[in-house]
Amino acid sequence: MAAFHALIRAHARVVRMLEAELETEQGLSLPAYEVLAHLSEAPDRRRRMTELASFAILTPSGLTRLVDKLVRDGLVERQRCGTDARVVYAALTDAGFARLVAAYPTHLRGVRTHLIDRLAPEQLDAIAEALGPFTDDPLAHDAVPPGDCL
């Protein structure tokens, strides 16, 4: 139970500081940064909305609105799928990638100063190992043909 309390309080503090820095220095919210970063690592720099949502911290509806905003800002664009008209891809634009690159140092520095520097390396490993499995649950990575859409 102590672990639970530590988890939610540490999360609140670290995230609050990161968000403040990222917002004032780069004009990006943390969820927005996470989405951009995740897209940048994806093949063709794009992902289906559902993938993005299950990976991300957001519900589908939250993701839709966030992507709306990113599209308005010209950082991502929506692409439709040729073989299944239901699915939508969010694709990183060049401007979005540039924005991500610009924001990366701020984010990295924040994570360092607020989290990494305050823990021993073996503690970081322990956290990653213990909490990592919570990430993978939802989708068992079904084989979705990646290149079947324009």
Add this chain to the structure above:
Amino acid sequence: MAAFHALIRAHARVVRMLEAELETEQGLSLPAYEVLAHLSEAPDRRRRMTELASFAILTPSGLTRLVDKLVRDGLVERQRCGTDARVVYAALTDAGFARLVAAYPTHLRGVRTHLIDRLAPEQLDAIAEALGPFTDDPLAHDAVPPGDCL
């Protein structure tokens, strides 16, 4: 960095499930539960707003609104301090305590099934030890005379 991602994702998942259960079964949000629980452990079952906020996951303004709601629901009441007219205490009412007692099993079960049962005991210890220090920072527990108010 893996630790950071694991932290925010695990937090999102665990908290989302807990909130859903607590809300549907007991009609309490997780922050509300946390405030009630913290008050129940305090001397005279009351705390200053500032203490509550720095301990809690909320900013002062967020806490004000949450306490507003809890007062409307009759679960806490505001008390003024005789020696310093600026400070406000939030005090747990009997109804609030009863509500907390009723909600306790739901919360405990949730934390168990969604967090504790999924980790080894030594992992829980590691998390508590690593993330615990983040909780204590903000206030160094200055000596505030506890009994100086009605």
Add this chain to the structure above:
DNA sequence: CCGGAATACTTGCGCTCGCAACCTTCTTGG
């Protein structure tokens, strides 16, 4: 080939909450 179930996303609605500004009440230096 067709109608119902399932899937992928989107929107209406409402609540929560953070920031900045504000008011009130102590405290402190002159």
Add this chain to the structure above:
DNA sequence: CCAAGAAGGTTGCGAGCGCAAGTATTCCGG
């Protein structure tokens, strides 16, 4: 004793986001 500033809470405002319902498309049993 009286400003000037600090400290404790509260509010105006607006952004973010979850839930449930809605729309569009695909899948599947008969």
